[in-house]
Amino acid sequence: MDIILSEFITRTSADPGLARDLLEGHEWDLQSALSAFYMLKGITTGPKLKEATSLPIKLSGGHKQRLDVDTYASTSKCCPHPKDPVVDLDDTGSKRLSRGISRATDNVNLVSRARSKFAKEFVSSGCDKSQIVTGLETPVYTFSLPDLSIYPSDFREFLEKDLIETSTLVSLENAGRLNWWAEKGTCQRLWPLATTGDGNCLLHAASLGMWGFHDRLLTLRKALHSLLANSTFTEAFYRRWRWQVSLQNKEVGDSRFSTAL
DSSP, X not given: OHHHHHHHHHHHOOOHHHHHHHHHHTTTOHHHHHHHHHHHTTOSOSOOGGGOSBOOOEXXXXXXXXXXXXXXXXXXXXXXXXXXXXXXXXXXXOOSOOOSGGGGGGGHHHHHHHHHHHHXXXXXXXXXXXXXXXXXXXXXXXXXXXXXXXXXXXHHHHHHHHHBOHHHHHHHHHTTOSSHHHHXXXXXXXXXXXXXXXXXXXXXXXXXXXXXXXXXXXXXXXXXXXXXXXXXXXXXXXXXXHHHHHHHHHXXXXXXXXXXX
8 A cells, every 4th residue: 555655645745634635535446546636736738548458456445356347337336435444543554653755655554553543532531621631642752854964055945944933933933932942052953843734733733742643634623513513612712812902993993893792
């Protein structure tokens, strides 16, 4: 499966999480997942099913099988897509992260299992979210950058642009809230990571900070919604929100919503 995942990413330059989701949804059939990706991106020049008499090996249940075009066309239409499969962290496979920039995709399976394990534990805990105890480790450092100075300047700039939220870094450093300790030689520099700009960036950042992976299954987002909408704190949050809106309205001279709380 790692080979198929790497091939998919090589062909599409897709995010590893999206690549894995598409492959799992199409039972790890590379051509079917590629077609879905091209359709998702609105690309009409994707590979066609009829151009070859046979298709690459398909992995299903640990068995290898080569399908002809007719078989592939029929199975790809009738096979239901599994819904959010939850994989146990104790499944077969490496439990040690691979280090190195060129080996980042080697960790996709491990990260996916960890994310699914946390989501499973969260759901099984029921409504009492305050009693959630996850088996995932929350290390002091979830990311550590290698010495980028050993790489060519163009490659180093590419990595920094892809990994680091430069505007946030400049803003925080200019305000004296980040890396002032590094200037005094107390501790190492910290770098704000770039997160996926999909409307869930705050919880992506929280998940990255605690466990080192994005909140792609929306586990933390669902928890936040439950806390805001269906908890003993809901009314307090609402009163606090109304109070804040009232202050903002007064600042601009609008008293229409400055009602008594």
